[in-house]
Amino acid sequence: MKNKNLIIYIVICLIIIAGIAVWEAKGFRTEMQFALRKEIELTNYTGIDISDMESIVSEVLGNTKFMVQPVETFGNAVVVVAKDITEEQRDSIVTKFNEKYGTEVKSENIKIESIPFTRIKDVIKEYLAPGIATLLLVLVYFIIRYKKIGWKQVTLKTILAPIVSELLLFSIISITRLPFSRFIVSLGVGLYISIIIALTVMFENKRNKLLKELESNT
């Protein structure tokens, strides 16, 4: 059992080290919502079908990942967002748009807006202070309630478990080049909650076991 645990710990450490190394070398891959991207807005008077626009943009941009999102609520404006939109690509999109909707939009009037990338630390920083604060409160509760288990063991596990699990999650994302997105952030929060639940159950069961042993000895 001890050997099995040791192997698991070694594997976890290796994954984390590898993850940090990949992150240092390449950083995280990000979803378009956080990446540096370009955007153009197109409007008409008659209304724009999103799937039609997606076909038009797909013809021009090919395999480049893009999004077509409605602007306002009138159904006659969209933004096309992609990692890069060159002037030639913009001109092609405008030409096909004019052909589709019978409009006379001029390419030179359509500005390619550059949207700066969002730093991942700016996304995560909102979660750090509440996470640390709640962890400390939970730690105090655990130390008081599970003093029979030993405060050192309780403290070590309570602090290490969430940190190691979050590092493991981000290492896996880094190594597998999964794009960092809002979903990954919420997954990280869910993982933190689950770890606290698991720690509570583990400590509570251990405490009950110790109490039973104490009772049977007396």
Place this chain on the structure above:
Amino acid sequence: MKKLKLVTKVIAIIIICLIGFVGIYLPWKKPLEMNNKIKDFSLGKDFTGYREIFLDLSEANKVLDSDKKVVGDTDTYDDSSIKSNKYTKSEEKVNSSESLTVENYEKSKSIVEKRIKALGVQEYNLSMDKETGRIYIQIPENSLTDRVVSNITEIGSIELKDSKDSSKVFLTNQNFKNAKVMYGSTTTGSAVYLEMQFDKEGKNILKDLSENEYKKIEEEKSSSEDEENKADESDKKETEEKAEQKEVTIYMSGSEVTSTSFEEPVTDGKISLRMGQVTKDTDSLQESATSANAVATILNNGVMPLKYKVAENRYIKSEIKTNIIRNLLIVVSVVFVVLLVLMIIKHKIRGVLATLSYIAFVSLYLVLLRIFNVTITMEGIIGGIIVLALNYIINIKLINIKDNKKYYKTYLDIIIKLLPIFAMSIIFVFIPVMSLSSLGMVMFWGIALILAHNVAVTKYILDI
């Protein structure tokens, strides 16, 4: 009798499920029009959409009056108004080339972020281009949005100047401490005031100004050419300027706000500006208070080192398409259906009853989230999945207990195990970050319902 009891229980569960999944439809104003009395889900900006704002550095030139004093810039004054006011357009830009540094861009971004948070926005994305200084903002579309957009680019400077000679600046942001909104009542009604507090030096200046004296102390350092007298000698020359009733003008972000001559000495370092009219109308008061809060927010969060303008401001519908949410819900539902089927297979009749109880739980949970207007974000959905998983595990624990005493003992054990996470969810509710407060609310109601449901409904259905 037993069969009747079972049928009654099943009918009760079905009614609860119908309310939760379908709703309560009652006649709306017109007789043939039905309206669901249970509100729809409140969704966060991840699922609905957001306001997208581009802030670009202003390329405006300063505009001068006939006395060559700065009255504004070409963002505020167009050519016709410059001509009609007999102003001139200066060659000097509002943002000098020396001020266009990465440090100033970062400082501007930081101040914009503080203002967004202070104006009550709980969900936002903010990014900045270090080369151009462009700031990109995404905020939810709601009643706060337009107010945020109109206030985030304000410079935030405050100056108290001599009304007769605007080159004499008595107080600036360096002396400013903070601003807050106060209410004052008179016999004719109430009014909203913006109270500005200045520091110790500012307090003394205000006292002197309001007591009709303004002492100007000049220090002259003179040094002797003689080597023996090289030790520092400073001569203090004190000149006293006795002013008449001092009238001062308050400027905010370069614009004149009001002029005042002090009715009585100001000894506490505070100036109060009335915002709006004295009124008994609560809506007008509320509007004045909202404006005053916005001004206080701008003043309290620092002076922008650069002038920005709103280059683009539009509402974008979410990129998370409804079919993605639908697919996620389908996957989660399939997983839980499989787990419930396994529960039925393993525990037979009691498994069926526990499954019915579980379905009733899901239905009540959805109703609670809608009634209490819980905003659903990504984190909220994750929290909901955790709650559903917890309830499933608890049902498995309780399903085979037939003894009342043992049931309550196990139930108490469950309460103790849920306590830390319940406390955490309460803390998250009060954090001014939408994703975390959504998670907190979802988990709070989920855990509260788990505790109530398993003693009221599950126990009743399992007939313990």
